[in-house]
Amino acid sequence: MKILGAMPFTDDDKKYLENIAKDCEFVYKNKESVGEDDVQDIDIILGNVSPDVISRAPKLRWLQTNSAGVDVYCKDGILRQDTLLTSASGAYDTTVSEWMVSVCFMLARKEDLYMRNQVEKLWKHEGKVVSIEDSVTLVLGLGSIGKHYAKKMHALGSYVIGVTKNRHSEKPDFVDELSTVENLDELLPRADYVAMVLPGTAENVHIIDAERLKLMKPTAFIINAGRGNAIDGVALNAALRNGSIGGAALDVTDPEPLPETDPLWDAPRCIITPHIAGQFYLKKTFENIVKITGENLEKYLSGDIEGMRNKVDHKKGY
Incomplete structure (x- = not known):
């Protein structure tokens, strides 16, 4: 299974995630630089990659966002109905x-x-x-x-x-x-x-x-x-x-x-203010996001989909 990490993970964050998913291959890229070619063989995306790029990821099984709001990914044609979508609700x-x-x-x-x-x-x-x-x-x-x-x-x-x-x-x-x-x-x-x-x-x-x-x-x-x-x-x-x-x-x-x-x-x-109430300016915020991501990754790989946090209903948008 191949995982694309598109959040600003530190080296410690990467070690934490890779220790959870020891049998998976990780690729890390800045979310703004992720293009269509980068997602062709990706099973899991961790981060807010462009919705247009997401729509061109044929193997994508699960998207974990670093945002609480996920409405841009719930529009028609972005995600398949069987693609799991989870948010970072609670981190902000x-x-x-x-x-x-x-x-x-x-x-x-x-x-x-x-x-x-x-x-x-x-x-x-x-x-x-x-x-x-x-x-x-x-x-x-x-x-x-x-x-x-x-x-x-x-x-x-x-x-x-x-x-x-x-x-x-x-x-x-x-x-x-x-x-x-x-x-x-x-x-x-x-x-x-x-x-x-x-x-x-x-x-x-x-x-x-x-x-x-x-x-x-x-x-x-x-x-x-x-x-x-x-x-x-x-x-x-x-x-x-x-x-x-x-x-x-x-x-x-x-x-x-x-x-x-x-x-x-x-x-x-x-x-x-220019949409700065959230973002990652408070250190605790991104630490929360990494924790949510890691916990969800562990549950996903163990097959405990029901136990994952912040699962999103595509139709409702939250």
Whole structure:
């Protein structure tokens, strides 16, 4: 069996994986440099190789991504239905949830305004602020990252409402209310923070549109760390400029990179980061990914497919 490693594995990582799969042949390449010729005899790919290249891998049995989101691999014609797909869900919980909490503090304390004032060398007060304590946080998408964020906001004194696609049988202790997407219009007017960590599925495209932005409090903040197209960018720009919401923090945009001409760049109270909440900037994140990959590799080779982590339903996209 031949395995292509397309993550930035260290020498120690490679030894760890090769010790698990002693009878397998390993090939390592940078994911950007992997071409069609490189995947013709590959059985397993570890890493986010281009979907176009993946679609041209005739022997591929299993793809383990280094990302939590895998929707690009679930499109028609990319993977055969019998090809196993697993994600790195859970690896990014700390880094993304901490980014989300950090921008909540920034917006609450108007740190974005003070940072702009510093650039302009302005000693200027920006007025009253708000607190996370005693706020209401609406979390759209209560997956692994969403739960970690919810737990942090609850610990800070916020009343947390979790929103899922389907009703869960158990409510986590750190979630004060659990609801479903069908109740979103009734929930939005209650929220001080609307935090989004939704997967990139068709039903989530523009789930926050002009009409739903109008339902939000004029003091409410919207946070997006899921998929950029979950928010209608044109409508968000309008809402920020007319003051119908309090502010926004976006680590994801539609499109990416956000064009220089996009008005969101200088929209009032809009914090934009270039999809860096995740990535591998926090050392722990990639260590988590390697651990997930190794555990899945061991189970796959032993035939314990059922025991593998983060198996993805091709049709659902998660």
